[in-house]
Amino acid sequence: MTLSNVRDLYQQVILEHYKKPKHKGKTTPVHRYQKGHNPSCGDTIELTLRLNETGDTIEDVKFEGEGCAIAMASADLMADVLRGKQIDEALEMVQRFQSMMKGQAEFPKEQRKLNVMQGVAQFPVRIKCANLTWHTLKAALETASSASLEEFISNEKDD
Numbered sequence: 001m002t003l004s005n006v007r008d009l010y011q012q013v014i015l016e017h018y019k020k021p022k023h024k025g026k027t028t029p030v031h032r033y034q035k036g037h038n039p040s041c042g043d044t045i046e047l048t049l050r051l052n053e054t055g056d057t058i059e060d061v062k063f064e065g066e067g068c069a070i071a072m073a074s075a076d077l078m079a080d081v082l083r084g085k086q087i088d089e090a091l092e093m094v095q096r097f098q099s100m101m102k103g104q105a106e107f108p109k110e111q112r113k114l115n116v117m118q119g120v121a122q123f124p125v126r127i128k129c130a131n132l133t134w135h136t137l138k139a140a141l142e143t144a145s146s147a148s149l150e151e152f153i154s155n156e157k158d159d
């Protein structure tokens with residue numbers, strides 16, 4: 001594929017997730033909740049997670065928020081692949097995604113739909129938009145339940 005084909009493909013997928021998100025809303029019940037903010041673009045995101053009984057596996061992920069197509073599509077794609085993942089696996093995926101945005105990694109076959117976000121790495125100003133949802137997920141998983149309920153995390157200091 002030529003570069004412009006790749007670009008078209010990723011724009012198409014991103015626009016589709018942006019216009020028709022599959023995972024918008026809030027989980028019931030809410031076991032983890034985290035707000036995230038990307039000041040450089042103005043994107044905000046509120047993630048909710050439902051865990052299994054032992055609290056080590058993600059059963060459902062939903063998001064609400066406002067922002068650009070890349071931030072919203074990235075959240076929807078992330079929610080798509082996180083169901084059924086253990087928390088450890090999810091944290092590894094956070095790292096992998098951030099490496100992918102630096103052009104240093106991609107996802108294996110079963111999570112390959114995330115690779116469509118690789119296109120964003122060509123546009124450095126949008127990388128924070130794509131990373132926001134993963135950054136917020138990490139905070140949600142690392143913070144025990146309600147401690148951070150009303151606090152925004154910010155990815156301003158992120159690379």
Ligand code: ZN
Nearest residue numbers: 041043068129
């Ligand atoms: Zn954005």
